[in-house]
Amino acid sequence: MTGAELKALGQRKTSACNCSLKICDGWESVSDERWPAYQLKLEGTLRTPLPEGQMDLSFEEYHPQGTRYDSANAPIAPPYFPYNRCDVYACSNCRCAVLKYTEYGGYYVDHRVRRVAPDLVIDN
Numbered sequence: 001m002t003g004a005e006l007k008a009l010g011q012r013k014t015s016a017c018n019c020s021l022k023i024c025d026g027w028e029s030v031s032d033e034r035w036p037a038y039q040l041k042l043e044g045t046l047r048t049p050l051p052e053g054q055m056d057l058s059f060e061e062y063h064p065q066g067t068r069y070d071s072a073n074a075p076i077a078p079p080y081f082p083y084n085r086c087d088v089y090a091c092s093n094c095r096c097a098v099l100k101y102t103e104y105g106g107y108y109v110d111h112r113v114r115r116v117a118p119d120l121v122i123d124n
């Protein structure tokens, strides 16, 4: 999925819904119990195949305005961390779109979720 497609998804009209994801403006930890799998539909992914000879996805972040990883107003820049490893989901009730990726620690996995704010998507 391209930045433009992501932006379009985030711009769809949403309706009232009790889903728990609208509050995730910055990156938030969301446990499996809190993730409403039954009403979320996978829309696509921002992951791209690794270039030849590269072992890992980039951890470089994009913050031209001095924002931080978990800032609510940080840009959503698909080629950069952590967007380059995100899947895109939309709620089948209210159509709000969210990004999700998984952090792997030594003894845990941590699902991180962020709502797609269309105005923050960098689409090129």
Ligand SMILES: [Zn+2]
Binding pocket: 017, 018, 019, 091, 092, 093, 094, 095, 096
């Ligand atoms: Zn919803």
